[in-house]
Amino acid sequence: MKYTLIYFLLLCGIILNAQDKPNILFILADDLGINALNCYGNNIVESPNIDRLYSEGMHFTNGYSNDPTCAPSRAAIMTGQLAPRTNIYRVVDRYLMAKNAEEMRQNMKYLPPASNHLYSKDNGLSPDKLNMAKVFKQHGYRTAAFGKWHLGVGRSGMNSHMGFDEAIETKNHYGFSTVPKQNDYDDLVYNADYCTKKGNEFMKRCVEDDQPFFLYMPYYLVHAPFDPKPAYVTHFKNKLLGTEYDHERVIDVLAMIRSLDDSVGELMQTLKELGVDDNTIVVFTSDNGHYQVKGNNMFAQPYRGNKGDVWEGGIRIPYIFSWPDHIKPGSSCSTPIVHVDLLPTLADLANVQVNPNHPLDGICLSKVLMGKKAPEREMPLVWFYTNYSGFNSKTKQFKSKWVNVIQLNDYKLIEDVETGQYELYSLKEDPLEMNNIYSLDSDNAQQLLDELQKAKEQAGLPLPTPNNEYGK
Known part of the structure; x- marks a missing residue:
């Protein structure tokens, strides 16, 4: 029972x-x-x-x-x-x-x-x-x-x-x-x-x-x-x-x-x-x-x-x-x-x-x-956008190409993998992303660069592979 x-x-x-x-x-x-x-x-x-x-x-x-x-x-x-x-x-x-x-x-x-x-x-x-x-x-x-x-x-x-x-x-x-x-x-x-x-x-x-x-x-x-x-x-x-x-x-x-x-x-x-x-x-x-x-x-x-x-x-x-x-x-x-x-x-x-x-x-x-x-x-937002598209044969430019992005504390960093150039925006002061302050704000730029590197390692993002066909 x-x-x-x-x-x-x-x-x-x-x-x-x-x-x-x-x-x-x-x-x-x-x-x-x-x-x-x-x-x-x-x-x-x-x-x-x-x-x-x-x-x-x-x-x-x-x-x-x-x-x-x-x-x-x-x-x-x-x-x-x-x-x-x-x-x-x-x-x-x-x-x-x-x-x-x-x-x-x-x-x-x-x-x-x-x-x-x-x-x-x-x-x-x-x-x-x-x-x-x-x-x-x-x-x-x-x-x-x-x-x-x-x-x-x-x-x-x-x-x-x-x-x-x-x-x-x-x-x-x-x-x-x-x-x-x-x-x-x-x-x-x-x-x-x-x-x-x-x-x-x-x-x-x-x-x-x-x-x-x-x-x-x-x-x-x-x-x-x-x-x-x-x-x-x-x-x-x-x-x-x-x-x-x-x-x-x-x-x-x-x-x-x-x-x-x-x-x-x-x-x-x-x-x-x-x-x-x-x-x-x-x-x-x-x-x-x-x-x-x-x-x-x-x-x-x-x-x-x-x-x-x-x-x-x-x-x-x-x-x-x-x-x-x-x-x-x-x-x-x-x-x-x-x-x-x-x-x-x-x-x-x-x-x-x-x-x-x-x-x-x-x-x-x-x-x-x-x-x-x-x-x-505390955890940043991260984007690994590896798409190549919209190629213009005249300008030799892509509309989209490989970029890595990190956003933390109202700051957003964009890394252009092809050129090695960066964009940094204060989304609080510049939500329309019109003013790249990468060269003007070294402290926030460095913090986000460090955080981006950590995010790549944690997620297991492969390193860029040099392209043997480039420039031919």
Whole structure:
């Protein structure tokens, strides 16, 4: 009788523990810049549902991506690790694959670290590496993902090898493709609507089965191609007719943001209808800064740079967290946050452990989210951007080339690996990065140089490899 009672009490504890686990809804936008939401200050944008999420939770005013392009930042999100540990440095090696690849290499003093090839089977993010989905699955969560993966194919794809119980990878907007191939839609269905439908169905099944869930919703919006819903194009054309924003591409982007917002609203409505909104942590962010938009480049303003740049416009992104009765509504935080912080933060909020043998390059910000005093960030923000692209045959210059960046205590240092030159900015006094003070502030310059060297060593960044083709 005694052992039966003990077993019954243990079983009750397990059931209660499962019910008490907070669900995780992680919404990732694609190429959504810091000035691409109404709640972040752009009153031309219509984003009522994301604005509501913003008002119901905490937003960060100094949010960053770990890379100004897609794949490395997504690897950082999933693993909590920088590129030297994930080996996802770049989306593609243009200096090896572009039509002018030979000419590019002849103008590259160094070769960047070898990067896993995302489009070669089983050669993207390693399926043996711990990631966010695996962490939650190991702790009793049901896991799913619907949308853009961009971290590999085959065993490196968005599938069970990566810890997902259910997953459908999608690409483009209208006429989108799916992996694995699905037959329950046609070319008239919008990608975001399809993913949202799948996400809602997944959450409903989990609630019916009394299972906590981790749902990753990496939308393709607002990445090119510019393929918005016609009704929203008409709406913004009429609204902005004759204004400085009356440009085709601006209107396309505004329409696509509105569709993204609709999807966020539907997900939030489903949580409410299922009665689990109070027990669900919702995260909304983006993979990198906004691309340049012809006509009016407002979506990264007022900052310098765009997607593909390590200036603020290329790496500043929104971060919004919501969890009723835990995260104070309408609150904000100025502590810097970056993608590698997400795994340790979400794991701690959900009271799950990350295997200590998996090194994390980010910090846990759960106490900040729960309303405790925001600490000064002692760990610097670091970027190793090794992409060579945008080569100009006339000027022999690259739009993007290998730079290493470190930011600490409102100071930001950029190291140009090719030239050995440096830029130093005081983001507090010069947030638009217009005045390089490297030669004027030797103390801060030296401190950041020392910290950058430590960061390289800790992360295991390879030394630049001299290029034998340079100058030929």
